[in-house]
Amino acid sequence: MDKKTQAAFEAGIKLGALYHQWVGTPISPETASSVEKAIENAVGLQPFVEEIKVSINTELMTLNSFGYSELAGKMFDVKITTKVGNATCIAQLQLENEYPMMKILEIR
Numbered sequence: 393m394d395k396k397t398q399a400a401f402e403a404g405i406k407l408g409a410l411y412h413q414w415v416g417t418p419i420s421p422e423t424a425s426s427v428e429k430a431i432e433n434a435v436g437l438q439p440f441v442e443e444i445k446v447s448i449n450t451e452l453m454t455l456n457s458f459g460y461s462e463l464a465g466k467m468f469d470v471k472i473t474t475k476v477g478n479a480t481c482i483a484q485l486q487l488e489n490e491y492p493m494m495k496i497l498e499i500r
Contacts, residue, residue: 395479396499402440402474403483407494410435410470411485417463421450427463435472442480443473449487465492 393401410431419427428446435444447469453461470485482498 395477396481399440399474399476399479399481400483400496400499402476403472403481403496404494406435406438406441406472406474407470407483407485411465411468411492411494414463415465418460419448419453419463420455420460421453423460424448424450431470440474440476441472442475443471445471466490468492471497 414427414431417427428448431446432444435441435446448463449467449469452464452467455461465485466487468485469487472483474481474483480498480500481496483494483496485492485494487493
């Protein structure tokens with residue numbers, strides 16, 4: 393596998409794992425920033441991750457009678473940069489047409 397392909401694979405697998413690991417997490421507008429940081433810190437530990445930025449759209453939260461919501465995929469805006477050798481991939485998880493989509497933004 394060439395380095396560009398591996399960098400793209402690493403970005404995709406990390407976004408997919410992030411999505412499925414964190415969806416359903418109890419969250420509120422007050423705790424969103426700490427959850428963003430927790431995700432960044434956890435995913436950032438993994439091999440080949442150069443940078444990750446997580447934003448959670450709190451406007452899409454519907455609070456239950458206990459005052460919190462559950463994190464949904466549509467709330468994510470994540471940008472990740474992976475690097476394998478001299479190959480770099482920048483990928484994103486973001487809401488598009490009411491569905492959270494993952495896409496490659498750049499490979500170099």
